Amino acid sequence: MPLRYFLCFILYTISFTAALAQKEASHWFFSPGGYMDFNQSPPLKKLLPERDHTKYSQFFSSISDASGELLFYTDGRTFFNSQHQIMDNGDGYYGGARSTQTLMIIPKPGCKDLYYSLVTELGSTNKAYSDQGWTIHYSVVDVAAGNGRGSVIVKNKVLTDNKGDALAVFEGADGASFWLVTRGNGDEISAYRITKAGINHCPVISKSPFTVGNGGHPKIKASPDSKHLVLINPEYFMEVLQVYSFDNSTGLFTAKFQLKQDYEYPTSYPAYYKQYSHYYEFSPDGNNLFIVEDTVIARTQTDVTAYSTLIKLDLNARSNKAFSSSGIKIFKSPPGKFQGHLGHMQLSPDGRLLMESFKNYLSAVNNPDSPDHFNFTEKAVVFSDWPGVIPTFPAFFFKKGGYHPSPPDLVCQVDLCAGSMLPLKAEHMGEGYTYEWTNSKTSEVFHGKEPVLSVPENFPDTTYYFLKITDKSGCEIFDVVKVVLLPAPSYEITGSKSVCPGVKEVAYWVQDAKEQTLFTWTVEGGEIVSGQGTSSIQVNWGSTNANARVKLTYTNTTNGCKGFLEFPVKVFKELETQKPSGATLLSCQREFYHYSILPTKGSYYHWQILNGEILEGQGSAAVKVDWHAESESGYLWIEESVNTDLEICFGRSDTLKVINPKAKLNQHIAFQFVTNVLYQPGELELHYKVEYPQLFDEALAVYHRKAGEANAAWEEVIKLSPSENKVVFSEPLSDNVIYDYQIRGRYVCGNDVESAIHNNIVLAAPGIDVYEQIGLAWNSYHGWENGVKGYELYRKLDLQENFSYLQTADASADITLDNLNDGFEHCFYVKATANGRDDHYSLSNVVCLTYDHPLFIPNVFTPNGDAINDYFEIKKIHLYPENKLTIYNRYGKIVYQESGYKNLWSAQNLPGGSYFYQLTIAGNKKGYKGWVEVLR
Incomplete structure (x- = not known):
């Protein structure tokens, strides 16, 4: 390699790595399941085990903070937090696999925790599906909500209908805003401005000399420097590549280049043609555009192979012709069936341009900023299986020189x-x-x-x-x-509430004072002598004052939030000395105990004790005590005295009582009574009392066994709290079983304690005998020390709401009743009362008996004034008050008629003889008819 080319290679490698050191795109989630983490070098790569949860999604997108920590990711349908859990309100969103560039996450300008998720989807409005165009929605995510779990706070808000089958995001010229761009219809390109003020739903529209809509599934992409837009529009039998210049201060586009590849759908074979794929990417410096050109060889309609060629174009070309001829072929892929082996491209945080191969590896352009030495690697990142579709990110994350988000703003x-x-x-x-x-x-x-x-x-x-x-x-x-x-710190003022007039240097303070907190104290009735501005002060108190106050204003110096406290102090010669604090329940083992009060400077404390000895500390605010082992309880109190220049003061505290469990081994559980719960069949209520509940170190328990079976095993029914006094529990009593009940517990010193045994009352009724009498029987109640005072019988008839007292059986456990004719349904229960304790009682179960009460209508009566059989008396007619009686003579004339008949017809002023009666009763359709003879 010539030296000048080697130096160029080094310079491009260094500058590119520095430019792409941004961390917002550190985590890559592929669909359906590949993953890369660019926080490591080389990047961590793996296949996620939950591959099927993304299988229907075309794209994923994610966002990380400036240090590379994952914040959240989404496929447009579901939002996952950094722990890979679905966020609050994080599912049920629009988005899917119908286009080529449908999803993007960007920070909300000026906001620390808020992010926009932008998605375009077909068929997501309420129109008929055939009438729907592409719709752009956005949601707003707060990554800090839910203690960092994240929450989607705005869901599926529509930005525009019938536009937007692909989208791109540009950084604004001010560095504190964005432009969301989508192709419109026909010759329109729409740019929606996103600022600190929010998302503007009215776009800036640019008119293109080219057709930018109406065909296929295009992909649009922004350059990292936000100066160019590229769009490949797959028109019918034509691939159109368009490049626009973008003014990111106005939102307007200007057409720059357009390349076309015309081809005809093959009608004869073999056929050969070329087309632009919708896979492309910019270099970080915005000078190079990388595209894929597919060469298709169709031998028959089904025997089709293709190979892909990666081409670099020069965006600095001065003309369309120069742009077209600037192409440099970088790599030609192996042939594949129907398509080549180069797919989606994406700049990466480690300085490369990565692209899909539709196999188990990603290819890479290692030096995408270079004019002609790109260092292409076919198998740059190898997985164990196909990782899926490469994710999408805003291009400005990868701009040369780095992405620098706007700082948080109070408006946000x-x-x-x-x-x-x-x-x-x-x-x-x-x-x-x-x-x-x-x-x-x-x-x-x-x-x-x-x-x-x-x-x-x-x-x-x-x-x-x-x-x-x-x-x-x-x-x-x-x-x-x-x-x-903002959370306010919670403070309490501690100090003496009762002081002697003239006492000096009395301390007041707050516990656990937080840093960056300013404390401002004021005092009414005294003077602060030290500590102002800190969490602790000393006060010299003045003369007698029943309404003295210590006041505190505490201010968080970070956020300015304030809190206010008041602490009342009584300045008086009669002191309200604090009650000693310390152990009130002694140990089962012998040991010494410490007791204290809050000290007030200048006070002398004389401790008084009963059933114990003061070993150390007499005269001070804290002492050491030895309690007498043989005493069941002990008592401790303080006499306080103060001499000041203004007054001689004295006070006596309340007495602290201590319990010695070792001397109270004879403690018992007072089982008071067990009773059925009226109107709640199968429910029992048990009352008890424990004098010293603190002497039981665990819950008590109720046990039962069948009554009369002394050798039967006891079974636990329910746990009890020693500090309560009653419990309601279920007990199936349908079989009229009588149970013995006992309460048991373990004493704090280790011995077991048992209560007396009580039993429930079961009432039974054999029925109604031939003499129309009701027989009732019940078992006796046992458990009260002085026995049973008596058994009271209560009854409720028919539709009566409440039971009423009927009579008392002093000792016997059965009773016979003659008042059967009082009603149709008779319900009874028995109440046993303890001798000498009317508040201790036990109710039985409720028994109900039903009787038909047929009427008896006589056929003769003798109204002769001898007071015997003088009236037409229909037995049990009083049980049917809604009746009507009509009497006819032998000629059919009505001689008597009354509603609600009460057995008062005596045939007055009528001759003896036969009369016809007709009796109707409400609810009885048949009624009664017949003859009655009147004898005089």
Whole structure:
């Protein structure tokens, strides 16, 4: 190699590597499953095991931060975070495999965490499919949402219908904006501006002297320097390659070059023709354009082979002819069936131009900026299998000199302090614009360029406001503003709440003070003598003051957020001495214990103790104690005294009681009663009491066994908390089983404790005997120390809502009732009450009996005034109050009629003889008819 060419090779290699050191495109996801990581050298390459989850997608795109850390990736349908999990709201999106350049991710200008996902898709609007054109949608992703899991906050927002079967993104001239470009219909190219203010839905339209639409699946691509656009349009039997110059300050395109390859669809064989493939890429410096030309050899209609030729064209050519003749053939692929072996191209972060081979490797142009020494490698990156379709990225990620995103802007994100107002601010657009803000969570709408909103107490940590800016012509700009509620540090003031008038250097402080926090203290009723501006102060208190205060304002010096605290202090000669703090439950092993209070400077503390000894610390705020081993409990309190220039003060604390479990080994569990739960069959309620629940180091348990079987095994039913006093649990009692119940627990010192045994009450009713009496029987209740006071019987008839007391059985466990005729359905339960404790009781199950109560209608009565059989008495008619009785004489004349008959017809003023009756009862369609004889 001549020396000058060798030096050129070195210079191009060094400059290219420096230019393409950007990290935003470090992670490549192929469809369906190849992966490359350019953070390593050489790049890590592998096939992902989850290959099938991408198999229907044409393209993937991803975005990384400036250091190369993956943020998220998508196939246009599903969004995956850096942990390869589906994001919140991350599926159900438009996008797919119907075009050649359909997907792109770009950062939202001026935003730290927000990104646009741009996608074009066919058939995604509500029109009939045959009427649909290509539609461009965009979504907005917040990678910081969900504690870094990411969330899609705007979903499938339509930018334009019936345009956009391919898209490209250019960097704006200001370095802080973008242009989204798509081909329109006919001769139009549309450029949508994306700025800090959002996405402008009204495009800048350029008219081309060429036809740019109406054919095939084209691909358009931007140059890395955002100065050129290339478009290959597969018209019928014609491949058209077009190059445009782009003004990235105005969004306007100017036609620069157009190359055509005419060919005819073969009608006879063999046939031979050439066509441009829609695979191409720019060099990073924007001077070279790499394209693929396919040569097709058709021997028959089905016997078709093709090979691909990689060609470099010079974008600095001065004419269309010069551009056409500037081609340099770099590589000709081996022939393939129907197509050659060169596919999609993409600049890579390691300084190469990589391209698909439709096999298990990628080819590479290692020096794409070179005018003529490209260093092509056919098998540059080899996989174990076909990796899939190469991903797509914005071209400006690879521009020479590097991509430098605009810094975060306050317009994009508002950091909000708790308790403050929310100031929203839109970019200034000029006169005649309207501004509409919508809260993403509540859908509340606000108007104005800079509204200031009140913030409710339940305002979320993160929310979003959607901004629609509209000009006079109706053109819209859409934007998203992220509002973050800054976390406020949580502090508490610690110090003496009760002090003697005139006491000096009393300390007040906050625990765990955060760095970058300014503390501003104020005192009412005293004077700060040291510590202002820090997390701890000392105060000299003045004269008697019941409303003295220590106040603190703490300010986060990073974000300016403030918090406020007040701490009341009583300055008085009668001190409210703090209760000692320390262990209240002693160990089962003998040991010494430490107790203390918050000290106040100048105070003397005289500790008093019962059932123990002060070993150390008398006179101070902390002591060491030895409790007497034989005492069940001990007591500790403090007498505080202070002498100042203003007052002599004294105080006495509340008493701290301690429990010695070793001396309380005779503790018991008070099982009070077990009862059925009224109106809830199969539910039992158990009441109990533990005097010292802290003496049980684990849950209690209820056990049961069948009553009367002393040798039966106990079975655990349910766990109990020692600190509670009742529990409801299910017990299947349909078979009228009587159970014994017992509560058991383990004492903290290791011994087992058991309660008395109680049982449930089961009520049974054999039925109704021939004498129309009801017999009820139940088992006795056992478990109360003083026995049962009595058994009360309660009854509910028919449609009555509540039970009512009926009678009491003092001792017997059965009863016979004669009042069967009181109703059709009789429901009963029994209540046992403890002797001497009316609040301890047990209810039985509920038993219901139903009786038909047929009527008995007499055929004769004697109304002669002897008070015997003087009335026409229909037995049990009172159970059928909705009745109507009609009496006819032998001639068919009605002589008596009454609704709600109550057995009061005596045939008054009527002669003896035969009468016909008709009785109707509501619900009884048949009724009753017959003759009755009146004898006088």
